[in-house]
Each structure stands twice: as C-alpha cells, then as structure tokens.
Amino acid sequence: MILIAYYSWQGHTEKVATALAEKVGGRLAVIEPVSEVGMLRKAMMARFGMRAPIRPMQTDLSDVDFLVVATPVWARKVPPYVNEYLAGVTNAAGKPFSVLVEMGGSGGENAVAIVKKGLEERRMRFISSAVTLEREVDAGRFGPVVDELARTIVEAAAPAV
Ligand SMILES: Cc1cc2nc3c(=O)[nH]c(=O)nc-3n(C[C@H](O)[C@H](O)[C@H](O)COP(=O)(O)O)c2cc1C
Numbered sequence: 001m002i003l004i005a006y007y008s009w010q011g012h013t014e015k016v017a018t019a020l021a022e023k024v025g026g027r028l029a030v031i032e033p034v035s036e037v038g039m040l041r042k043a044m045m046a047r048f049g050m051r052a053p054i055r056p057m058q059t060d061l062s063d064v065d066f067l068v069v070a071t072p073v074w075a076r077k078v079p080p081y082v083n084e085y086l087a088g089v090t091n092a093a094g095k096p097f098s099v100l101v102e103m104g105g106s107g108g109e110n111a112v113a114i115v116k117k118g119l120e121e122r123r124m125r126f127i128s129s130a131v132t133l134e135r136e137v138d139a140g141r142f143g144p145v146v147d148e149l150a151r152t153i154v155e156a157a158a159p160a161v
Contacts, residue, residue, distance in 0.1 A: 002026035006070035023150040046074035076107030086118035128152035
C-alpha cells in the first residue's frame, strides 16, 4: 500500500499529489490544520521549523509499504502542519519514502532535505524526490515530473526479480 500524505493550502500540491496517486495506485491522506493562520505567521512558523496542530489522520504506517510526503515550500522550508505530521509518524522503521515538493520558484531542495531528515529520524529509507513549479502546475505541465517520480516509486515498491 502506497500512502501519499499531503498538505495543500491553495490546491497546487493537491493537484500533483492526486495525479501521482492515480499513477501509482496510492491512497491519499490529507494533512489538515486544526486552524489556518495568517500569511505572515505562516511564513514565520515555516521559517523557524515550528509545528502546528493537525486533525487526526493516518500516522501509523503499520499497513503502509511506501510513504510519499507532498508539501508546498514555505519560506524555503515546509509548513508547520507538515512538521507536525513528520513528528507523528510511527511504525515506519525500514520503510521506503519519497518526497514531492511544490513551489513558486526557490527553496525546493531545502524543503526536500527537511522532509528527508524528519523521516530518516524515524529510520525510514529515502528513495527519491521531485520538485514542481506553481506555474507549471497551473499550466498543467507537470506530467513528466510525476511520471518520473512514479517510476522510481513503483520500481522501489516492487523491485524486479
Ligand atoms: C507562507 C508562504 C511562503 C512561501 N514561500 C515560498 C518559498 O520560499 N519559495 C517558493 O518557491 N515558494 C514559496 N511559496 C509559494 C508556494 O510554495 C506555492 O504557491 C505553492 O504552489 C503552494 O502550494 P499549494 O497551492 O499546494 O498551497 C510560499 C507560499 C506561502 C503561502
């Protein structure tokens, strides 16, 4: 079972995560804030690596074979709700994961590194990452990036014998 946990404030990450789920046959799980804060606070909380409460969702990975975390880039980092999700993940040791980040223009690799570190602290195994651009998503031109990420996931989830 491939779980795709994502947060999306304005719908771009959701669009890409949904396309990926269709491609790999994954199950989507949305990271929902208990409450959204204002724009300035969003940037500040991301910038300082803070956490903020999320609604109950699947964090126990006992029945998950592969995890994908999909997130927008905020202040070259990730939203506080994503930090909260990463901190809550359990029964994950040894399991593979990929990271998908969506951004306006810069900080993608930094955001990937944050998610990677968070899940490696849970002793998970990094497989791959991809970065999409807001304008490409708006134009519906993110297919090839999703295809390539999907390929690495399917390959790692079911290695050739
Ligand atoms: C608080 C905040 C901070 C942001 N910081 C960055 C940034 O550092 N780099 C970047 O490329 N885009 C940044 N963005 C733009 C988002 O990553 C981009 O709009 C993305 O498409 C949003 O995804 P969503 O529609 O799933 O919420 C920021 C957006 C917000 C709201």
